[in-house]
Amino acid sequence: MLLIGNGHLITRQKENAFIENGAVAIDGKTIKEVGQTKDLKAKYPEADFIDAKGGVIMPGFINMHNHIYSTFARGLSINGYNPKNFMDILEGQWFKIDSEMNNHTTLQSGRVSYLESIKNGVTTMFDHQASYGEVSGSLEQLSNAADEMGIRTCLCYEVSDRNGVKPAEEAIEENVRFINAAKARKDDMQKAMMGMHAAFTVSDETFEKARKVTPSDIGFHIHVAEDIADVKDSLHKYNKPIVNRLYDLDILGSKSMLGHCIYINPHEMKLIKDTDTMVVTNPESNMGNAVGCPPIIRMFNEFNIMCGLGTDGYTQDITESYKVGNIIHKHHLADPTVAWAEIPAMLFDNNAAMANRYFDTKLGVLEPDAAGDVIIVDYHAATPMNESNFNSHILFGMNGANVTDTIVAGDVRMRNREVVGIDQEEVYASAREEAVKLWNRINK
Template structure:
């Protein structure tokens, strides 16, 4: 048994329970009990004890939309790359990267992404992968990396027509193969979706092919209206908005997650709501790509969509998305009251709800029988922390770098900022060598 105490404990339960000197007891892969440090240590005197040293104890973060394959883009200089718009960014950078990626690139980039997630207190990652240079077996590379690091993850491969019909079908098979593999697991650590790139790179025939090969109970992970070009493409080719088109083809639904949804209208919001489709927004990436600000406040407050928060490969620190999400909507709407409640609702309440449409063990909360995904942050704070203001302390005072300890599925994955059970220096060394190889291949192509 493991006991974590002597810290301010944010449980995220329905009552918003907060302990000034809190403690959580872990037995196996689940939370056994929460309470005061005095009471829990008295009840479990022989348990291994982790001292939070007055820091903050809380559930691990969940990243609902990431792109692990973007890991090696950091610092990359592509010859002749000078984008003027989002399509230039896709064609000039991301599609050149993914067409060059081999299986070793995918594996080592995943090792780094999951390692960095642990260091930033992210215990669950939903990833959207692409490696058109090596499709078959690529999700297994990510899966192996996740197993080695011990991170909970849900994987998919983005199906697209952009490299031809045969690769589209190979991508579908990569999804279906991994869906089968994930269903054979019994540890609730890895799940799978049917990945799709975006409506503008998928014909109706390809979407129908995806649907025909997607097992019951599995949904789709797809970008929707990230850029206005996606909207124009759907109207020009199919005479209907993107969401309508996907609705007509049976792509929407409770298990489906729509990324971005920046350029959608009220009727499309209604279709997403009525089909119970999940939406995930990615504020840093949207600003970085200059694609616009989604109508997230309307989707949440007016239409009641289940909407979460992701990083879209921009970072593995979801507190960055929290901070930027808080200000992008204030700036966009010229409303200082915007996003105070909505962004933490996405990150702390909706992300767990969305993740639990795939994972069985209850995530994002510290209460009996929930998954034992717990983090400690080194944070004291210049003002009192209470049940009513701890989100403000997280927003303005904490970041991923404050995380000292990460426990996933009851296993200590980081202790005192040292990642356990792996040779961290070797992971970084191997990644840098692999990245250099990738960069050379990209610029020689």
């Protein structure tokens, strides 16, 4: 048994959400009990004790939309790359990167991304893979990396017609293969979705091929209306908005997740709500790509859509997305009252609810039988911290670098900022070596 105590305990329970000098007892892969440190130490005297030393103990973070393959874009300079818009960014950078990714590159990118997730307190990650340099077996590489680092993950491969019919079919097959592999696991650590790139790079025929082989309990993970060009493409080719097209193709549903949704109209929002489809917003990425600010506050408040938060490959530190999400909507709407409640609800409540549409073990809360996914944050408040304001303390006082300990499914993955059982220097050295090879292929 593991006991983590002597900290400000944020449980995320609807009642008893905050315990001063609290502790959490983990038995096996799940939580046994939460309470006062003194009480649980007396009750479980033989438990291995991790001392939070007055810091904050809380559930591990969940990242609902990421791109592991973006790992090696850090520091990359591409010959002739001078983007003027989002389509230039896709074609000049991301499509070039993924076209040169082989399985070894994918493995090394996964090792770094999952390692840095652990270091930033992210215990569950939903990823959207692209590696058209080598499609087959790529999700297995990410699965191996996730197992090595001991993190929960839900994987998919982005199907696209941008490289032709055969690669698109190979991408569908890769999704199906991993869907079957994930279903065969019994540990509730890895799940799968059917990944699609974006509507403007996927034909109706390819959507129908994917739909035909996707099990009924598996949804689609797809980018939607990230740029106005996506909207124009749908209207021009299909004479309908993107979400309407996805509805007609039977892509929407409670297991499906739409990334971004920046340029959608109220009718599309209603379709998303009526089909109980999920939406993930990625504020840092949207600002970085200069694609606009999504109407996520309206989706959340007016349409009651299940909206979550992701990083879109921009970072492994989702507290950054929390901070940017808090200010981008205030700036965009010129309203200082918005985003205070909506963004933390997406990150802390909805991300867990969305993830639990796939994972069986209850996530995002510290309570009996919930996942033993716990982090300790080295944060000592300069002002009172209590049940009514702990989100504000996270927003303004913490970031991923403050995480000292990360426990996933009851296993200690990082202790006192040292990742357990992993040679970090080897991981980063191997990544740097692989990055040079990838960069040379891109700029050949």
